[in-house]
Amino acid sequence: MAASAIPHKRVHPVRSFLVGDEPMTTGLWGIIFFIFSEIMFFAGLIAAMLALHSDTLFWEPTNGAHRVEGDHLLPILFTVLLVSTSIPMQFAAFAIRKGNRKAMLINMTIVLVVGTAFIINQYFEWSHAGFGISDGPYAATFYTLTGFHGAHVIGGLVFIFAQWLRGLLGHFDAKRNTAIEAATLYWHFVGFVWLLVIFPLVFFLS
């Protein structure tokens, strides 16, 4: 009774924002479930970091390496950059929902460029960390968390790049755009997790 009374078009605004008004495809369902499992993976790693930090005998790198204050600038800059690429990615999704493939490609290009820059910066961070992975719990969690996050960023970039190529070849329109919606959701997740990863890492060191 109530079920049949629901108008077909009434969709929750948040849902509408995230995945559009069309019925969700199996692919989109799949990526949402998959993101849940990824969240649990990072929850496990972050919980391990918090547990270690709360109850370890020594935390900071055992070789005595400490970051200087100024060093925080670059990570913060790239954090802001990475998280803000969620905006062009969402715009790409908005664009393709309206069938505007060109705007989608432009927005995705921004994401690809900034994402790649983020990865390059991560490489820079690693090579200038001043401590190795075996230098105690902080060092080990630092490399593990940034490493796994970096791998997820790279995975996301590869996926977005593949969709970007498909877009160039004329794939996707207002009706068939599951891959773009999926990439968008995944990219939001990658940015969100970075906040959860980077803040403890930065604050626990100081």
Next chain:
Amino acid sequence: MATLAGAQTSTYAGANAWRVILEWLTTVDHKKIGIMYLWTAGAFGLVGMAFSLVMRTELAQTGTIISAETYNSIFTMHGSVMIFLFLLPVGAAFMNYSMPLQIGALDMAFPRINALSFWIFLFGGVLITLSFAAEGGTASAGWTAYPPVTLDTGNNAEPPGAGMDMWLIGVILLGQASIFGSVNFLVTIFKMRAPGMTMWRLPLFTWTTLVTGLLILLSTPVLAAALVLGFIDRNGAGGAFFDPAAGGQPLLWQNLFWFYSHPAVYIMILPAMGIVSDVFGVFTRRPVFGYRSMVLALVGIGLLGFIVWAHHMFTTGGVFLPFFMGATFLIAVPTGVKMFNWITTMWRGSNIFPTAMLFSVGFLMLFLIGGITGVFHAAVPVDFALHDTYFVVGHFHYTMSIAATFGFLAGCYYWFPKMFGKFMNEGLGKLHFWLLFIGVNLVFFTQLLLGLDGMPRRINDYADNPGWELMNMLITIGAFVSAAGMMVFLYNVFYSLKWGEKAGSDPWEGTTLEWATTSPPPPHNFDSLPEIRSERPLFDLRFGEKLQDDPHYHVNNGHNGSNGGGAKQPDASAREEG
């Protein structure tokens, strides 16, 4: 229908062997993948059983036959193989095979990812088994792999070799396969149901698949995190995660590990519960009593499963005991509800007892012992006495190993006609049941008694306690009786594949949709579907007319409103898809 089945047989007969093999290797058909899971897991199960026989031979008497290192590696591999390569994938096998059929779907939501899951699983399994060839042998710290004994750090006198790394990587791969599989199951259940198949009309096995899928989805990644940390700890971090000498915490592993591995117990037992629920529904000709309370109990077990992990750690001194004790006690309630529902399903039923039903009844009897001994462990002070003794070995074998295996064997006998178009031999089946039932009780009940007497688990000799000899000998005899039972089963499988009596599309008078198609089903599963008005569409078809006047006989046709809101949501989403 008949022509379709005929066409399929002729393809098999006409194709040459290589084409058949290639077809199986490249298949994305959920039924073939399910059958491949079943064969592979069955083979691993036999390997695991062989390990248990080695252990029992060693423990039959005091003194040692094999070295302590070998024993440690064998019991580790027994646990790992049985859990990761037998119980979990056998569940996956049935979920793959039967769930899409039960909801009237054409295939899984992501058939290719489904195939990928299987191949990742197989690769991980082979990697773990191959570790026998690794330098230093296999992992040998138990399937729980508690650090620091797994670590390559200075304080550990005998650090394990490459086998430990192969184990860690192998289990990560198996976890990944599980996660892909669970996404697949969940999306299939949410999106691929046939018209009319609302959530409250799902067969109970499909419900258990759903809850199992959620458990896998949310818990396995945490295990992956633990394994990844363990691997890094051994290869680079030098114990910074789990060895206190390097700043780590051994208990951190245990928390992460059990956050997965307690739900994993339900991941193993829930599909078995689903199978016996369906079997009871068919062979009693009654609706499964309290269908909705069964579903609620399932969900309740699933939810509680996430907050009781630390009951494996009562004696570590590192957990908050009262909370985990309370939560653990509470699990007895939904479990009890299920038990009473099953019994009441048989009550005043029109029961027949083919082998599938025997195994289901056996499941009840064994699971009851497992459940009651679980309450002993929930009481923390009693657990202080029983933890890490043979009592806990008996307890968890009764629940997640033997009860689950009985459920899965019921599934084998129940779905074999569907899978291969032939019955399994009933005479051999009954022999199998009795040998196994007597054997496992001899093994595991005696283990409970041994545990009360204080015999610790994971020891390869008990020379200082000659009082334990007779009980250990009984256990070994029981183990070999059980193994004989499984040999009968193995023979039965091959015998029935070759000479088994032909089964029609619906040999058991089944109630759920998988029996509405041919045996074996065509690649696209269904040519037509009956109307779905309850969780027993085929029962309605067969007996609906006759039962019209029975005031207790309900089909959900036309009065969804009185059945509560549960049906609304899926209806809406099903419409959305159309």
Next chain:
Amino acid sequence: MRAYQRLWRTRIGRLTLVMGAAALALLALSGLAGAQVALPEAVTEQGDSIRTLYFVVFAIGVVVFVIVEAMILWVVFRYKRKSDDELPTQVAHNTTAEVLWTGIPTVIVVVLFIVSFFVLQDIQAAADPDEDVVIVDVQGRQWAWAFNYAVPLGTELSESISPDLAETEIHLKDSSLVVPFMTLKIGVEHMRVVARTGDVVTVDRAVNGTVAIRHRAGAEVMRVFNGTDTVAEGRMQAADNTPIVTVPVGQMIRFNIASADVLHAFYTPQFLTKLDAVPGRVQTLWVRITDSGDFMSQCAEFCGRDHARMIYTVRALPLAEYMDWFEDKAGDAPEPIEGDFGGEEEVEAQEGAVGNPANGQNLFFSLGCNVCHGDQGEGLVGPTIAMTIVPLDRVITQYREPLEAMQVFPPDKVSDEEIADIYAWLQTVPRPPEADVIPSKLAELIEAGG
């Protein structure tokens, strides 16, 4: 007999009889096998409480088991399909029944929870503050146990620490933190607290690593002596001798349980309890023993190759006998120093050590020294002894009256000459470079005043 015959006539009666006979047979069988369906008789007050709780759970379990199993058998034997077209009732739910079988188990488990909670409080209770307690340091290591006893400072035993050991002061962040007297774990080495004033604790050696203080229960800072007796009657102990921990009957005993390497568990079946030895933590187990006797005990947490051989005996003596033993033992207790003889680099190796290195090498392996000290004497559980600089006579003393957890080697097992051979061989094996020692966190810790 008549009654049985009458019972046999009905289907249910037959069922009952068969079940009863089967149960009796099972009981007889388990009785024959020496099994009993109860936990062992407890020899501690705490164990008694646990055993009582066990019987409560057991009684409920048996009742539930019998009722439910009888229900299963009843429905299996009573309700069978009689004809092919028989259709049973389609009753699919019954709210009263469902509420009952949800409610009753809930009540049962809530009651069990409450009872268990109070038993838990009871068995974990510490001794009264003014009560005399016996404190035993238990250290599990692969694959043996060491038991050290604490003696309050201020007795005649509290002589100062061996002068050739550096003393270090640790300033505690929190002066209310009670530092255990027990072995503190530092990296791979150990040290002991020797004194405490306010928030300054003195330990006997400063070595690389960090002090692992995880102790919260209260006790005075104490002096320690090694109270491990051994007896060569256990057949399985890795070190051939079963360590004995001697304790009095009637006193509260505090076992401080720690581990030197991996996880172990302190498990005495007659105590009806166990507690894991977790490296990096010190955990407390309180017991009051009620019966004297020797109680075989065993490590209960898998700890590697020889886990099965990690046996020890708890010897409970009447108080008077215990006091005799204690004075005897404590009176001539050696200094509780670490058996690390490789540390003092100033000391020159004794020159002209005589002995046959080849024979020494054979003995080193046949006696099993390599199990603890490594195949090259590089040190595993035991300290590094390759190219040891400890004088030979001190080494011989160490064989006869070992400090720390090393097993005793009486002269009939290895003669002085043979020790000299081993000593000679040890001078020929290269001393490994200080491999991956954890950088000194202790120094930093002290600097930081933390």
